[in-house]
Amino acid sequence: VGQHHGNRQGLTHREVPRALGLLLTMALMNALLYLCLDQFVSSPRRASEGPRPCPYGYFRMGQMRNCSPWLSCQELRAEVRQLKCVGEGAVKRVFLSEWKERKVALSRLTSLEMKADFLHGLQMLKSLQSKHIVTLLGYCEEDNTILTEYHPLGSLSNLEETLNLSKYQNVNTWQHRLQLAMDYVGIINYLHRSPLGTLVMCDSNDLPKTLSQYLLTSNFSIVANDLDALPLVNHSAGVFVKCGHRELHGDFVAPEQLWPYGEHVPFHDDLMPSYDEKIDIWKIPDVSSFLLGHVEGSDMVRFHLFDIHKACKSQIPAERPTARDILDTYQKVLNSLGGPVPSQTREML
Numbered sequence: 001v002g003q004h005h006g007n008r009q010g011l012t013h014r015e016v017p018r019a020l021g022l023l024l025t026m027a028l029m030n031a032l033l034y035l036c037l038d039q040f041v042s043s044p045r046r047a048s049e050g051p052r053p054c055p056y057g058y059f060r061m062g063q064m065r066n067c068s069p070w071l072s073c074q075e076l077r078a079e080v081r082q083l084k085c086v087g088e089g090a091v092k093r094v095f096l097s098e099w100k101e102r103k104v105a106l107s108r109l110t111s112l113e114m115k116a117d118f119l120h121g122l123q124m125l126k127s128l129q130s131k132h133i134v135t136l137l138g139y140c141e142e143d144n145t146i147l148t149e150y151h152p153l154g155s156l157s158n159l160e161e162t163l164n165l166s167k168y169q170n171v172n173t174w175q176h177r178l179q180l181a182m183d184y185v186g187i188i189n190y191l192h193r194s195p196l197g198t199l200v201m202c203d204s205n206d207l208p209k210t211l212s213q214y215l216l217t218s219n220f221s222i223v224a225n226d227l228d229a230l231p232l233v234n235h236s237a238g239v240f241v242k243c244g245h246r247e248l249h250g251d252f253v254a255p256e257q258l259w260p261y262g263e264h265v266p267f268h269d270d271l272m273p274s275y276d277e278k279i280d281i282w283k284i285p286d287v288s289s290f291l292l293g294h295v296e297g298s299d300m301v302r303f304h305l306f307d308i309h310k311a312c313k314s315q316i317p318a319e320r321p322t323a324r325d326i327l328d329t330y331q332k333v334l335n336s337l338g339g340p341v342p343s344q345t346r347e348m349l
Contacts, residue, residue, distance in 0.1 A: 012267045046251025050091070053130065060104060061135050061149045071099075076145060078079035082106055085157075086200045089119045089212075091228050096150060104137060109144035119226045122146055123211040125197075132190040134215060134225045135291035148225070156222060160293065171220055174297035175338055181288040183222040184214070188284065189323035191230065192277050200277045202229035206252050207286060233276045240274035247272075254282035254316055278317035284326060297337075319349035 005157040034240075034276070054060050054067035062216040079097045087094040091114045109118045125136045125146065150199040153162050159180075163172040191199040203226060204210040231241040247267040249255050256275040259267050288305070292298040302309075308329045314320050 013086060037183050043321055056129070058125075058251065059129075059135050059138070063091060063311075070136060071147060071303075073142050074139035074220050076106075076138055076140050076143070076147060076194050080104065080106060080147060089226070090114060091121065092146075097147075099137070099147070103150040104148040105147040105148045115144065116147075118144060120230070121226070121228035123197075124230050127196055128190075128194055128227065131188065132187045132224060133227070134223045150213040150216050151223070153218060155225070156214040156216055156291075157208060159211075159216060159291065162216065163293070172276070172293075172295055172300050174292065174295055175334070176220065177292050177295065178301055178330065179290045180220070180222060182327060182334070183292060185284060185323055187214070187222065187224050187326045188280050189327055191224075192280070192323050194231065198235075199230040199231040200233055200241050200243070201280050202231060202241065203250055204280070204283055205243065205257075206250065207290060210283065210287060235276065240276050242269070242272060242274050242278070245269045252283065252286060254279040254317070256317055260293040276317065278320045281320040281323065281326070282310050282317075285312050301333060303336065305329070306335065 027275060050160065052059070058067035058069055060067045072180065080097050083096045083098060085093060086096045086105070088110070091110060092107040093110050095106045095108065097104050109115060117143070122139055124139070125133065125148070126139075129136060132290050132335075134151070137147040137149065139146045162168060162235050191201060201213065201224075203213050213224060215224060216223045229243065233239060233241055236285075240328075243257065246269075247259050254275070256273070257279055259265075260273065261271070285305075288309070291299055308326055311319070312326065
């Protein structure tokens with residue numbers, strides 16, 4: 001019996017390290033699996049955040065691994081091949097072009113009369129580079145040219161036509177559309193809290209004009225593209241803005257942008273009161289409603305956004321919420337109705 005007992009003891013001593021080793025290996029594998037799943041499941045946006053932004057004066061686009069310096073006049077002249085005109089506005093003409101076998105957008109000043117606006121837009125592009133703004137690749141003040149990243153889906157005006165294509169059916173949902181509205185409000189929030197101060201998106205006197213200021217990217221997000229009219233508001237210094245020098249009409253613009261002295265008093269720009277960034281807030285419900293479209297679930301989202309959108313339409317500018325308040329509300333609605341859009345879907349596009 002004693003011998004048998006001793007054998008059992010010996011067996012146990014030999015097997016304990018082996019069993020412990022097996023348990024430790026399994027625990028380690030579980031921990032690694034948990035970390036991997038956490039990376040891909042619980043933080044779906046982490047992958048889409050991408051690499052760190054480039055320092056000032058540098059850019060990265062597409063599959064580029066490293067940041068490159070903005071292209072100079074010499075490089076723009078030698079390396080960029082102009083292909084065809086794809087758009088024209090009051091300030092610039094835009095050409096689809098090629099640089100090192102990549103599609104890019106080359107903007108040229110339309111007339112010297114608009115040079116001040118052109119240079120203002122360039123200065124804004126240089127100063128505001130971020131995920132909210134189209135990527136600047138280079139510029140040449142001497143030639144009045146600006147090179148930016150090309151987005152083949154074009155301006156936000158084309159959203160419905162794009163989503164009606166069969167290849168985009170899987171993203172034509174209220175979740176993705178609400179995410180687009182969040183991108184838009186995120187841009188307004190960035191401009192209102194920009195590194196330069198509080199900037200107002202003045203090129204927005206009607207819905208089509210407003211939509212034309214933004215581009216739809218291939219991964220189905222929005223970037224601001226046209227920064228030619230971004231005046232600065234400084235509340236503490238009493239500096240306010242006026243968007244243009246002509247009389248504005250309609251209910252898309254904020255009430256403070258309308259001529260306040262009635263039709264019997266002729267409009268005169270010198271008599272027109274100035275205003276602040278809250279004009280951008282007034283327009284958010286209309287832009288968001290366009291972005292939400294008329295898919296299944298979009299009216300449910302509108303219902304949940306009714307209160308914040310009603311606040312945006314307050315006749316008293318100071319009573320309107322901030323863009324940050326609106327963004328937070330949109331996020332709460334997205335979370336409560338169906339959770340965030342998986343970034344994998346965005347990356348597949």
